[in-house]
Amino acid sequence: MTKIPLTILNGFLGAGKTTLLNSLMTQAADDAFRLAAIVNDMSELDVDGVLVANNERAGAGRKNIVSISGVNISSRAGLARLEQAFDQLLRDARPAHIVLETSGSSHPLPLILFLQRHARIRLTGFLSLVDALLLAHDFADGAAVSEQLRDNLRGQRRGMVNLLAGQIMYASRLILSKSDRLPPARIGKIAAAIHPLNPWVDIIASQWGNLRLADVVNLPDYDFHRVARLSEELLDEVTRQNDGAAHQPAWNIGSRVIRDARPFHPQRLWQVCHRFLGRGIHRSKGFFWLASRDDMALLWNQSAGSISLGVVSYWKAAVLNDMSNHLTVEERAILRRQLANYPARFGDRRCELTVIGQQNELDGFVDALHGCFCREDEIARWQRGETFSDPWPRSVVRVG
Numbered sequence: 001m002t003k004i005p006l007t008i009l010n011g012f013l014g015a016g017k018t019t020l021l022n023s024l025m026t027q028a029a030d031d032a033f034r035l036a037a038i039v040n041d042m043s044e045l046d047v048d049g050v051l052v053a054n055n056e057r058a059g060a061g062r063k064n065i066v067s068i069s070g071v072n073i074s075s076r077a078g079l080a081r082l083e084q085a086f087d088q089l090l091r092d093a094r095p096a097h098i099v100l101e102t103s104g105s106s107h108p109l110p111l112i113l114f115l116q117r118h119a120r121i122r123l124t125g126f127l128s129l130v131d132a133l134l135l136a137h138d139f140a141d142g143a144a145v146s147e148q149l150r151d152n153l154r155g156q157r158r159g160m161v162n163l164l165a166g167q168i169m170y171a172s173r174l175i176l177s178k179s180d181r182l183p184p185a186r187i188g189k190i191a192a193a194i195h196p197l198n199p200w201v202d203i204i205a206s207q208w209g210n211l212r213l214a215d216v217v218n219l220p221d222y223d224f225h226r227v228a229r230l231s232e233e234l235l236d237e238v239t240r241q242n243d244g245a246a247h248q249p250a251w252n253i254g255s256r257v258i259r260d261a262r263p264f265h266p267q268r269l270w271q272v273c274h275r276f277l278g279r280g281i282h283r284s285k286g287f288f289w290l291a292s293r294d295d296m297a298l299l300w301n302q303s304a305g306s307i308s309l310g311v312v313s314y315w316k317a318a319v320l321n322d323m324s325n326h327l328t329v330e331e332r333a334i335l336r337r338q339l340a341n342y343p344a345r346f347g348d349r350r351c352e353l354t355v356i357g358q359q360n361e362l363d364g365f366v367d368a369l370h371g372c373f374c375r376e377d378e379i380a381r382w383q384r385g386e387t388f389s390d391p392w393p394r395s396v397v398r399v400g
Helices: 017-031 047-053 076-092 108-116 132-138 140-154 160-169 184-197 213-217 225-242 266-276 316-321 329-339 359-370 376-383
Strands: 004-011 035-041 065-069 097-101 121-131 173-177 203-205 253-260 281-290 293-303 306-314 351-358
Touching: 004 017, 004 108, 004 213, 017 035, 017 097, 017 121, 017 213, 035 076, 065 076, 076 097, 076 108, 108 121, 108 160, 108 225, 121 132, 121 160, 121 213, 132 140, 132 184, 140 160, 140 184, 160 184, 160 225, 173 184, 184 203, 253 359, 266 281, 266 359, 281 359, 293 316, 306 316, 316 329, 351 359
Parallel strands: 004 097, 004 121, 035 065, 035 097, 121 173, 173 203
Antiparallel strands: 253 351, 281 293, 281 351, 293 306
């Protein structure tokens, strides 16, 4: 039986794995290459899976994308879900190649052991994306990763740096993402600092997922022998972290989900983000709306201390209420039928965010975000068409 090759996109939270996966899926559509994807999100709110599936040139109607959400894929429950995903893709998509995007909280070791003797899947590339900005700002241009790892090992402590170092050490290729946001000399300094953790592999600087599909799918088979001793040394530690229930926080990293139909007050949201980000909130992402931009379905995309907004689409309720868009009577009737399933107050507008970070930091940030939703008097102002102070950039990226 011919084994299907698999490439893993691993890396810490917010390193750019979904951006790269979207690029690869689009390139495969252009080349008519049968590429399938599995997307893992530790949160039940599967934002990354939605973004990849909404790639019109890649996922729609092709049955070539499977999402695994609400579970750490390195746990026993996550690996069982991964086996089910393989079953589904091999049956429905019959891919020539599979790309697995792991959650940023996933340690490589359980995946390596799972795939080493898999009967149907052959592991080729193990790409670890490393956020150059994260290393520059939080780890002394990468030098502190090795230092903190040694301190943790001596003190028998486990923490975020253990996970980050593991993701680097198991890679068959290291990708320094967000390289466009630092000068070349600093990128070189970061690469030199982390290379001793994995001296056998190349380090590539990348921006916006600009890797060629051919360079990814043609990587050689993974060298399991190279990491055999490392796996023996880490087995007990990683097993303790990942062997519990599917929702057990690994590496002291947890997640929260926020769901609310109300809009955010743009000024309060701006103030909260500037107060909290960079303090143990590794990643937050999702879809939301602002009282000042009630027509736009916005993508919230935060990694460490940086945050960006993107336009996913326009809310159906806003499109229906806009009398200048020249919709036909039939088109308006279709929109009304679609909106009938939503509450009348805001239509399909809603906020759905997942927040990922250190357990002891999460609740403070989440509570502060809840305080950013518009109060009843502010909603009444919005309904009257009053304006709101909005410090967010007016220029946003179009997503999808």
